[in-house]
Amino acid sequence: MAQATRVFCRNFSSSSSRFGNIKHVTVIGAGLMGAGIAQVAASTGHQVVIVDQTDDILSKSKATIEKSLQRVAGETFIAEVMGRLTIKTDAAAAVKNTDLVIEAIVENLEVKKKLFSSLDKAAPKHTIFTSNTSSIPIKDIAVATQRQDRFGGLHFFNPVPIMKLLEVIRIPATSDETFDKLLGFGKAMDKSTVNCKDTPGFIVNRLLVPYMMEAIRMVERGEASPQDVDTAMKLGAGYPMGPFELTDYVGLDTCKFIIDGWHKKYPDNPLFMPSPLLDKLVSEGKLGNKTGEGFYKQKK
Numbered sequence: 001m002a003q004a005t006r007v008f009c010r011n012f013s014s015s016s017s018r019f020g021n022i023k024h025v026t027v028i029g030a031g032l033m034g035a036g037i038a039q040v041a042a043s044t045g046h047q048v049v050i051v052d053q054t055d056d057i058l059s060k061s062k063a064t065i066e067k068s069l070q071r072v073a074g075e076t077f078i079a080e081v082m083g084r085l086t087i088k089t090d091a092a093a094a095v096k097n098t099d100l101v102i103e104a105i106v107e108n109l110e111v112k113k114k115l116f117s118s119l120d121k122a123a124p125k126h127t128i129f130t131s132n133t134s135s136i137p138i139k140d141i142a143v144a145t146q147r148q149d150r151f152g153g154l155h156f157f158n159p160v161p162i163m164k165l166l167e168v169i170r171i172p173a174t175s176d177e178t179f180d181k182l183l184g185f186g187k188a189m190d191k192s193t194v195n196c197k198d199t200p201g202f203i204v205n206r207l208l209v210p211y212m213m214e215a216i217r218m219v220e221r222g223e224a225s226p227q228d229v230d231t232a233m234k235l236g237a238g239y240p241m242g243p244f245e246l247t248d249y250v251g252l253d254t255c256k257f258i259i260d261g262w263h264k265k266y267p268d269n270p271l272f273m274p275s276p277l278l279d280k281l282v283s284e285g286k287l288g289n290k291t292g293e294g295f296y297k298q299k300k
């Protein structure tokens with residue numbers, strides 16, 4: 001059994017997580033990332049509330065988590081984990097009793113600020129706020145609150161149950177106590193943490209997103225097909241997925257949000273140039289695996 005899988009079969013106390021500080025976690029956004037983060041948080045003994053806009057989205061998300069757990073764990077463990085998960089559509093009510101908020105909603109600064117501004121009024125003083133943003137500066141989100149010393153970034157990787165890394169981001173205002181708690185939480189989630197400054201894309205995305213964009217530009221220039229680029233990078237560079245498979249996996253909309261945001265902020269950086277092909281696919285609703293088609297059509 002791979003190390004990544006073993007965490008799911010360990011026995012955590014159902015009443016508390018292994019590292020004292022953060023016991024109750026609120027995950028806002030029940031999509032691709034939120035579901036994965038909630039799954040791992042509940043699997044590692046945390047009490048978790050997942051928040052999204054509708055009950056329908058939340059029920060689907062819970063079903064996804066259960067299905068994901070079925071791949072790696074037995075009935076008793078799954079029942080324990082699912083018992084630690086609750087769902088809510090009212091974010092302000094959800095955070096009333098929480099130690100940590102992890103926001104994983106759409107990659108849009110104004111939407112994230114609006115959410116945090118309302119949560120700031122509702123959450124207790126000790127609650128730490130974090131964003132799982134791929135590309136937006138954490139400090140630009142934190143200004144919507146009066147708790148910038150209790151604000152940071154927790155950037156997880158997709159698929160969250162398998163990817164071992166967690167980037168922990170501090171802004172100048174983040175207190176040492178908050179940062180230490182976030183590192184401790186990463187450990188409690190069985191992730192390997194790296195310390196990041198609040199720079200564009202932190203560590204991984206600053207390297208990965210320009211690589212994915214350059215692959216798309218290579219196809220736009222007619223130099224190779226997506227299939228050949230993917231085969232080349234898997235067999236020639238040892239990557240588990242080629243850049244087109246990965247873009248479909250991450251979501252073309254998310255990739256577009258990232259590159260458009262960086263291009264707006266740094267218009268002279270050629271690595272951050274938008275792509276007409278990516279824009280076209282997104283405008284056609286071809287967002288990747290989540291809609292059944294992106295660069296590739298998913299097999300039914």
Ligand SMILES: C[C@H](O)CC(=O)SCCNC(=O)CCNC(=O)[C@H](O)C(C)(C)COP(=O)(O)OP(=O)(O)OC[C@H]1O[C@@H](n2cnc3c(N)ncnc32)[C@H](O)[C@@H]1OP(=O)(O)O
Nearest residue numbers: 001002005068071072134156157158159161162240241250
């Ligand atoms: C843009 C954002 O801001 C940042 C990002 O997230 S960028 C994206 C980062 N992610 C990547 O780069 C992913 C690249 N791709 C990969 O690493 C691999 O293709 C992959 C991990 C997605 C799938 O790998 P693959 O070997 O095909 O998966 P699969 O065989 O199904 O499972 C691998 C192991 O994980 C386990 N696993 C699968 N699903 C699981 C789940 N839901 N929960 C826990 N474990 C699971 C499997 O049981 C298996 O373990 P085993 O070796 O003990 O049998």
Ligand SMILES: NC(=O)c1ccc[n+]([C@@H]2O[C@H](COP(=O)([O-])OP(=O)(O)OC[C@H]3O[C@@H](n4cnc5c(N)ncnc54)[C@H](O)[C@@H]3O)[C@@H](O)[C@H]2O)c1
Nearest residue numbers: 029030031032033034052053104105106107133134158250
């Ligand atoms: N997709 C990835 O590979 C990946 C990896 C790391 C980080 N991220 C980041 O994580 C965040 C979420 O990405 P995702 O891929 O899970 O997106 P997604 O589209 O799968 O899910 C987003 C969810 O947020 C919900 N939502 C939107 N606005 C909301 C609000 N105001 N209140 C409550 N819920 C709301 C949506 O209904 C949706 O279910 C983004 O900031 C993204 O950049 C994505």
